[in-house]
Amino acid sequence: MSLVVTNLSKKYGEKTVVDHISFSLEHPGVYAFLGTNGAGKSTSLRMMLGMLAKDSGEVLWKGNPLDTMETNVGYLAEERGLYPKYTLMDQLLYFASLKNVSKEDAKNRIDYWVDRLELGEYFNPPMVGKKKPKPMKADQLSKGNQQKVQLLAALISDPELLILDEPLSGLDPVNMDLFKEVIREQVKAGKYIIMSSHQMEVVEEFCEDITILHHGKAVVQGNLNDIKKSYGRVNMFVKTEEPIDDLIEASGLRVINKTPNGIQLKVTGQEQADAFLDSLVSNHKTIVRFELREPSLHEIFVEKAGENFEDEAQ
Amino acid sequence: MKHSRFHGTGKVFKFTFSQMMKAKGFRITLIFMLLVSALYYPISQAIKKNGEGGGVSEVTETSIDTLYVIDESGLNFMDWFSFEKAGLDAIEIPTIKSSNKTYDDFTKELKESEEKIALLHVHHTAEDGTFYYTLVQGPKTPIKMSDLTVLKNAIQNNIYAQLREHMNITEEQMNILNMSIETDTNYVDIESIGKSSDEEDKKGINQQQYMMILIVIMLTTMLVSMSGEYISSSIVQEKSSKVVEFLLTSIRPIALLFGKIAAVFLITLFQIVSMIVCYAASVVIYHSIADGMSVKDAFSKVTAFIPADADITINPIGVVILVCFLLAGMLFFSLICGVIAASVKSVEEMQERMKSFTLLLFLGMFGSMIITIMNIGGTNTSAFEMIAALFPVTSPFLVPGYLFSNRISIVIALIGLVILIACVYFLLAFAARCYEYLIYYNGQKLSIKDYFSIFKNEKGGEKNA
Numbered sequence: 001m002s003l004v005v006t007n008l009s010k011k012y013g014e015k016t017v018v019d020h021i022s023f024s025l026e027h028p029g030v031y032a033f034l035g036t037n038g039a040g041k042s043t044s045l046r047m048m049l050g051m052l053a054k055d056s057g058e059v060l061w062k063g064n065p066l067d068t069m070e071t072n073v074g075y076l077a078e079e080r081g082l083y084p085k086y087t088l089m090d091q092l093l094y095f096a097s098l099k100n101v102s103k104e105d106a107k108n109r110i111d112y113w114v115d116r117l118e119l120g121e122y123f124n125p126p127m128v129g130k131k132k133p134k135p136m137k138a139d140q141l142s143k144g145n146q147q148k149v150q151l152l153a154a155l156i157s158d159p160e161l162l163i164l165d166e167p168l169s170g171l172d173p174v175n176m177d178l179f180k181e182v183i184r185e186q187v188k189a190g191k192y193i194i195m196s197s198h199q200m201e202v203v204e205e206f207c208e209d210i211t212i213l214h215h216g217k218a219v220v221q222g223n224l225n226d227i228k229k230s231y232g233r234v235n236m237f238v239k240t241e242e243p244i245d246d247l248i249e250a251s252g253l254r255v256i257n258k259t260p261n262g263i264q265l266k267v268t269g270q271e272q273a274d275a276f277l278d279s280l281v282s283n284h285k286t287i288v289r290f291e292l293r294e295p296s297l298h299e300i301f302v303e304k305a306g307e308n309f310e311d312e313a314q
Numbered sequence: 315m316k317h318s319r320f321h322g323t324g325k326v327f328k329f330t331f332s333q334m335m336k337a338k339g340f341r342i343t344l345i346f347m348l349l350v351s352a353l354y355y356p357i358s359q360a361i362k363k364n365g366e367g368g369g370v371s372e373v374t375e376t377s378i379d380t381l382y383v384i385d386e387s388g389l390n391f392m393d394w395f396s397f398e399k400a401g402l403d404a405i406e407i408p409t410i411k412s413s414n415k416t417y418d419d420f421t422k423e424l425k426e427s428e429e430k431i432a433l434l435h436v437h438h439t440a441e442d443g444t445f446y447y448t449l450v451q452g453p454k455t456p457i458k459m460s461d462l463t464v465l466k467n468a469i470q471n472n473i474y475a476q477l478r479e480h481m482n483i484t485e486e487q488m489n490i491l492n493m494s495i496e497t498d499t500n501y502v503d504i505e506s507i508g509k510s511s512d513e514e515d516k517k518g519i520n521q522q523q524y525m526m527i528l529i530v531i532m533l534t535t536m537l538v539s540m541s542g543e544y545i546s547s548s549i550v551q552e553k554s555s556k557v558v559e560f561l562l563t564s565i566r567p568i569a570l571l572f573g574k575i576a577a578v579f580l581i582t583l584f585q586i587v588s589m590i591v592c593y594a595a596s597v598v599i600y601h602s603i604a605d606g607m608s609v610k611d612a613f614s615k616v617t618a619f620i621p622a623d624a625d626i627t628i629n630p631i632g633v634v635i636l637v638c639f640l641l642a643g644m645l646f647f648s649l650i651c652g653v654i655a656a657s658v659k660s661v662e663e664m665q666e667r668m669k670s671f672t673l674l675l676f677l678g679m680f681g682s683m684i685i686t687i688m689n690i691g692g693t694n695t696s697a698f699e700m701i702a703a704l705f706p707v708t709s710p711f712l713v714p715g716y717l718f719s720n721r722i723s724i725v726i727a728l729i730g731l732v733i734l735i736a737c738v739y740f741l742l743a744f745a746a747r748c749y750e751y752l753i754y755y756n757g758q759k760l761s762i763k764d765y766f767s768i769f770k771n772e773k774g775g776e777k778n779a
Contacts, residue, residue, distance in 0.1 A: 046559075049562075051563070069321060069566070073563055077559040077560055079559060080556060081556025081558070081559065082557060086333055094325070098325055098564035098565055099564050153560060
């Protein structure tokens, strides 16, 4: 196993913000850390990186305690930051030097990532007449572009372990796709990635293993497919041309959501679903759509992390 | 190989130094300061000459027609009628005559005279063993007092030149002859050095010593305040812009702080040295052009503000102690700044939280100045001097200047330095612990007690919530 986190805990006074979290990354891929705001995601990541002292627990990387000074770790912090008044190139070269990357390698990698992240016009601004343009500073960039530069900074040392705290928040759809592509490339290149996110559909796209944190505790943990399977096929979606409220009531099903496009119902399992389908057919209802599926990650998250998330997501 | 806590300090130093040098504000300030240093001497000389009536060349226009000499000194070998020996050919006085009249008779005549005549009265008093050379002019004469001032200086140089020639000695030997000789008793232990200082204090500080002490206090204040301000704003900026979180994956907080302090120290030292070099160059260039002096002679004018009898000793040991105090003092105050600034979450908050640093700076600077001013009046301040020399907040400001002015001994200066270094070492350990915790701190203002509780708990205490 490459990364093993055992019993990670943190208390601020009487308040426990991280409560005995354990997980491991056995092979390259993306591990997701999910939770509402204040659930303890960033604190856990900071403790793993050694920035915050842990009250208890252990973080091992390839059998040894993880030390970011000794291990090549890339980090994209939740609270993004660049020096606003320094040129982009200067600060990236500085970040690279702190990661012990030679100036030549750093320049090559910056060139590659500038091209890959479509930042060329900011690093090599076009000539204005015959005048050579001044190098751009961070505060001249939009928030999304600053986020790209920060991803570049996290990747500049070609890290083995990449920790991305909310990497996709605040991005437009085009840049979100770009970030997703980069993450996929990193997975293909055999990198270990830990990612925290609020965006469940994105997590479902990438992650095999997850931890859902709630008030500092891991409420759901493990392989995403196994978690979903453990819930069973209990989510049913039905759309008919005629009203079916009486049949739903007669079958004792719980309505989760009702929209003009259909009704989402909760069933206990395959047998109850089959029985309800039989009742629809026997009552000559015209079925437009009938779907029985496992719960989505979003549904699992809402169930486990509570209603707060719904408010935040809106 | 495992990296030390200070790994990366050099990289932070290099980056901070280069970014500071590139900053537009820094360059503008530096150019302004260098211009002031370069122009100060020539302008002050020009103003001085104007005040004296336009300098040597103008003496010819309003020159004294006749200078009478009444010599009652008995110095028969003196030639009052030739200024060539002192190299003062530019002063043109058509007639210099010896007068047989008495001083009283001559001054009666001068009172009524409207001619351009003046009197040089040379006499000697047995009471204090002094020769007096007095220039006298009448109330109705058109001669300006400034002309007499120029002539007075010329006569003095002429006298010294002739005395040297008569005694067949060099200028250096002449200076040695002019030095006052004092005898004293002393013991080579700390207690007796205190007693010795007591005795010296009663004499008070002379003007040159005061200037020297003031220059060192100002130099230290500049270095400490400039570096403290930069360190604190740099830390707060990194914290408020959230860059620090990214940096801390590659470097320990204490290495980050140290790299900054080293860069700020070097850059401040660079500013001060540049200003001194600029000043010295302007003095050399001024005298080379205006007076036709050789570079070597012109260079001697750079330190001309320290007269030979000023009781000031600038030797290599003193300079080394000065540099050590500057370095340790700057570290002491910068570490305080670093820890305070780390507890601030935004630039707006900084001013309020930095009050304690400003208070310490004022205590060091004004404390040293008050003791010095009290000394000018001849007040016995040896007890205060001793406390200030050993107290780390005041010692960087006071000790080097007092050492140059022979107000305290090297032993006391070294004890003060050891205490300061010990405090810096403690502060370093304190800062290393607090800084790592505070860099994530976004809470209320911390009390001294809070800082000590952080020191005990290391990073991640209760206040971080």
